[in-house]
Amino acid sequence: MRFFVEKIIGNSVEIGGEEFRHMIKVMRLTKGDSVTLFCGNGMDYIAEIDTIRKDSAVLTIKNQIRNEKEPKKVIDIYLSLLKGEKMELVCQKITELGANGLYLFETNNSDRKQGNINLDRLQKIAISASKQCGRSSIVDINALTKKEVLDRLRAYDKVLFLYEKEYSNTLKAELNNIDESKIDKIALIVGPEGGFTVDEVNEFTSSGADSVSLGALIQRAETAAISTTAIVANKFLL
Numbered sequence: 001m002r003f004f005v006e007k008i009i010g011n012s013v014e015i016g017g018e019e020f021r022h023m024i025k026v027m028r029l030t031k032g033d034s035v036t037l038f039c040g041n042g043m044d045y046i047a048e049i050d051t052i053r054k055d056s057a058v059l060t061i062k063n064q065i066r067n068e069k070e071p072k073k074v075i076d077i078y079l080s081l082l083k084g085e086k087m088e089l090v091c092q093k094i095t096e097l098g099a100n101g102l103y104l105f106e107t108n109n110s111d112r113k114q115g116n117i118n119l120d121r122l123q124k125i126a127i128s129a130s131k132q133c134g135r136s137s138i139v140d141i142n143a144l145t146k147k148e149v150l151d152r153l154r155a156y157d158k159v160l161f162l163y164e165k166e167y168s169n170t171l172k173a174e175l176n177n178i179d180e181s182k183i184d185k186i187a188l189i190v191g192p193e194g195g196f197t198v199d200e201v202n203e204f205t206s207s208g209a210d211s212v213s214l215g216a217l218i219q220r221a222e223t224a225a226i227s228t229t230a231i232v233a234n235k236f237l238l
Contacts, residue, residue, distance in 0.1 A: 001027060002036045002131045008045055008061065013037065016056035024052060035059070038136040042070050067136035071237045074185040076101040076156070078149055079225055080192040081110040084118065086222040091122045093226045094139065095129035098237045101140040102126075105149050109194030111221075117143050146200075150207045153187060159209035160232075161189035162224055163201060166211040171228065174212050175235050188232060190225040 003019045015023065015037075023029050029049055037045040037059070044067050047059040077094055079087070081104055091102055104117060119141060126139045144152075153159050160174060189204060196204070201211065214224060 001029070002038060002134070004127050004131060005037050005039050008037065008039050011061045012050075012058060013045075013047065013061065014056050014058050020056050023049075024057060034062070037061075038067070038130070040130075040136070040138040042067055042137045044136050067134075069134050070137055071098040071100070071233075073183065073236045074100045075229065075232055075236065076103065076185070076187045077225060077229060078103045078105060078144075078187060078189045080105065080107040080190065080221065081112045081117070082192065082221055083111050084116075084121075086111075086220075087117075088122065088125050090222050090225045091125045091139065091141065092129045094229045095126050095135070096133045097226075097229045097233045098135075099139055099229055099233070100137075101142075103140075103142055103144050103149065103152075105144045105146050107146065107192055107200060108197045109192045111192055119143065146203075149189075150203055153204075153207040153209060156185045156187040157183045158185075159187040159189065159204075159207070160212050160228075161196070161201075161204050161209050162191060162214060162228060163211040164195050164213070164218065166213040169210070169212050171212040171214055171231060174210060175232065178235075180236060183236065186232060186236065188225075188228050190221060190228065193221050 003023055005013055005015055031049050031052060033049050035047055037047050044065050045061050046063040047061050049057055050060045051058040077099055079090060094102060106113060122141050126141060130138050
């Protein structure tokens with residue numbers, strides 16, 4: 001069983017809150033039971049329950065090992081703001097698929113404004129998804145301006161953005177032409193239901209991004225984000 005803690009320093013750690021309740025009240029673990037802890041740094045910590053208090057438990061770290069399930073390459077998702085439940089779904093699924101980061105930004109056709117994002121809620125979803133799929137890192141989640149997004153794109157080995165008016169270059173064809181040995185960091189940009197404007201397309205291409213299509217069928221933004229991550233992860237992470 002896996003449990004998340006904010007930080008691990010030394011050989012002893014105290015767990016409270018929801019993780020404590022899940023550990024003791026739900027799973028009914030007791031003194032001497034062994035669990036796996038993680039704090040988002042890519043390591044697994046094998047720990048034993050030492051003391052159970054009213055609202056917390058103290059565990060002793062017995063061993064630490066690097067989590068070999070963690071992806072060796074970086075896939076970051078840049079997503080135009082969607083309605084809350086849609087972003088939550090994307091956050092959960094791209095964590096399970098091995099993505100490194102989820103960066104939310106406002107486009108001309110965004111479903112919502114940047115000030116309404118509940119980053120804490122998304123972070124909790126990412127942590128829960130990491131626990132479920134066996135990861136020991138947590139997807140980096142942040143809200144960025146469009147300028148910040150454009151400034152970051154040149155740091156990647158490859159940048160792809162989904163564009164419904166791209167008729168000659170598919171995601172499949174683009175990936176088939178990529179030499180995996182030369183790619184360590186890839187960025188995927190997914191727009192809103194209304195798509196990107198011509199000006200936004202020009203901004204992305206001027207920053208080194210290539211436009212791709214997912215084919216003839218039109219997918220919802222959240223579906224496109226998940227399916228694109230799955231396709232790219234299948235090539236670079238599996």
